Amino acid sequence: MAIRLPSCIAGAALAALASTGAGAQSLLEQPLGSDQFAACVQGLADKTATAGRPLAREDFLRIASAGKYDDRVRQSMLIAAGEPTFWWDELAATTDEDRVREGRAILAREGPTLQKIESQFGVPREIVLGIYGIETNFGPSQGKIPVLDAALSYACLRPCAASATGTGSCIARERAYAAVRVLRDRRVRTDNWLGSWAAAFGRTQFVPDSFEQLAVDFDGDGVADIINSEADAWATTANHLKQRGGWNMNAPVYVEVSIPKEQQAEFAASGKSIRLADRAKPLSQWMAQGWRALAPDGQPKPLELAGDPEMYPFLPVGLPGPAFLVSRNFDTVLRYNRSERYVMEVALLANKIAGGGDFVTPWPTDDPGLTRAQVRELQAWLAQRGHAQVTADGVMGRNTRDAIEQEFVAKGLPPQRRVGQRTMRLLMQP
Template identity: 65%
Template sequence: MKVVRLLAAAAACLFAAVCAAAALDAPMTPGDFADCVQSLADQTQSSSKPLAREDFLRIAAGAKYDDRVRRALLVVKGEPTYWWDELAATTDDQRVEDGRAVLSRAAAPLQRIEAQFGVPKEIIVALYGIETNYGPAAGRIPVLDATLSLACLRPCPDPNGRCLARERAFTAVRLLRDSRVVPETFVGSWAGAFGRTQFEPDSYEQLAVDGDGDGIADIVNSEPDAWASTANHLVRRGGWIPDAPVYVEVRVPAEQQAEFMGNGETIRLADRMRKASEWAAAGWKAIGPEGAVLPLALDGDPELYPFLPVGLPGPAFLVSRNFDTIYRYNNSVRYVLEVATLANRIAGGPGIVTPWPTDDPGLSRAQIRELQAWLIAQGHTLVVADGVAGRNTRDAIEEERAKKGMPPGRRVGQRTMRELMS
């Protein structure tokens, strides 16, 4: 998840040490963190499942405040991000090739999980690829440290009411108490997500299942466990509809296009749910490979609604309830389109066919690495050729653009990369 501000309710918190941390203007002191842990111990009666105060204190005693959580909370999205940049990197040819390799080497367990849960194996593999690039690497922060730090930095207004950050910390403690996770591998993101497909502790506690038949739900070391748990999440939390596509790329009828013209804003009309046959009767057409216009006819005649990432003239889609199901896994529409597009390409589909409304499309990870290698050669020692256009890369781009007399900016696409490096 991407967190950009504290809950407004933090101003009403009841514990002085916790309230002091809420400002986020400086790291918590060891004393403040210890006081916060004690305060959380006094709130264990509000836990969704039984958790003794003594057990909480015994396990939490080994936790440490991690300031990476605070720094992540302070991230401000001051720079624009573009759909065509993110999709170009997350669904590039290498990730498609790697996803197909996973499908090939693990055909049997993936087919078994697909048959059991009704979730296409390509969706499961795509989610695996987007979350951890098909591997166990899922972060370096101990989940106990992350969740306790987050609970202290996002204090709850009511010591007895429901509170996600506090409950997530309580869940992390329960998982360790019950030996459902191993401390050495219970590591993840600053927000507490862990494992091959990035489960939050509460999601793991409720939804993790055994996928390899050994009686243990281990989403860190077992791919089948991670895949089955992911499918179970999509079914139980989202109500996955078997055989319904996540999206269909479409052409909006000319006489209706004015309604969907945008200025870059996302159009998502979930209240306009209609059967595919009704959209077809209204003149909507499917877009096939290489832009071919095809009749809109889907098996089962699923209900669909319009979704246009940036409005027309960009790509347009009709999406099913399965779009919303993936959204419940990670509440970002960009994330959903990344997963669905990658799954489409892994399955042999064309991905998104309609061009994005830009003359400077985004870069693949290989192209970003090429750019970063060039930036390093120009003397930018903080840049790492890792295929991720992070802050240091953007700082270097800004400096090199200025040297070339290019318009101010901190990104490059395919056209501007050529101009920069020429």
């Protein structure tokens, strides 16, 4: 299960942090001191009896004593809270032509292995590749923080509620315990065990506790290695989707739809997504109420799928904007990463890899998002303008946003930290 910036599970993690109270939030205001971190690790040791799987206190202390506080965890949590993004920005970057092309190349190269995984676990190979592409850009972006350090730092920055005394009752604490158990059981090599700020690692980004429970040795070498083995990572991902929700091969994650005019008022934009999971019913019933699928040319067509699966409405930004009926497969991907936006990134990328197209309905904006190639073009321009901290890596990070804001001010324009297709041209014009 992955954790990445700037959206996806980061938002869920910060929401959970907020739920623990103002004292927990204050921990993000400045780095933890060495004494604070040491006291936290000691406190974690004192609660090993609550671990979801057996862990001796002495084993925890022996292994955790090698861990170090890493302030990149705190900084990443702050960035996630402070840099809101739009749907049309993220999907434009995460499902761009470059990523689709690379996904199709992997599908052509590794088709037999992916087909075996699909047959064994009952999960489409394109969905597995969609997760692979979104998580680590098909492998190279697995993270740079030692996983043990990240897990301990995360647990210390997100303390558990006092009521979390039951077995496995605290997610952040359990993640630290699982990281220690993974090392105790020698399931990874310590010299290359690197991951994200929230301790997700490997080609498809699993946190240690999910890795413990779901890792698969698919290539048959005796080790479930999601860091170096694509086959193991793909099978582990498919196993996650199978075990935590299941998959209906007769149902897509989404069907883009048109909503009858007399029903549209209910779905008007409200500043947040509209997801009505309690309204699931067979597709034929939506058809009977006048809902229709949208063909690639934008024309309505009948809502028909084999097995007449149950689906429910999901509108990322309300109307006007794309509208969908989504299946329980949506919920299954959501268990992989607790972000609606992540689910649609994966599903759209998977659809494009399989030969499909983008959403038919445009986003309600006059300034659509940039592809990664366009972000790199912008970053190269910013670097030429003297912003030495900006690297042309295609990632709209804090340094890039800082430079964008400075350039808007320099042009006498209202400051902003985001650009799209229109505002990029405005910013870069002589």
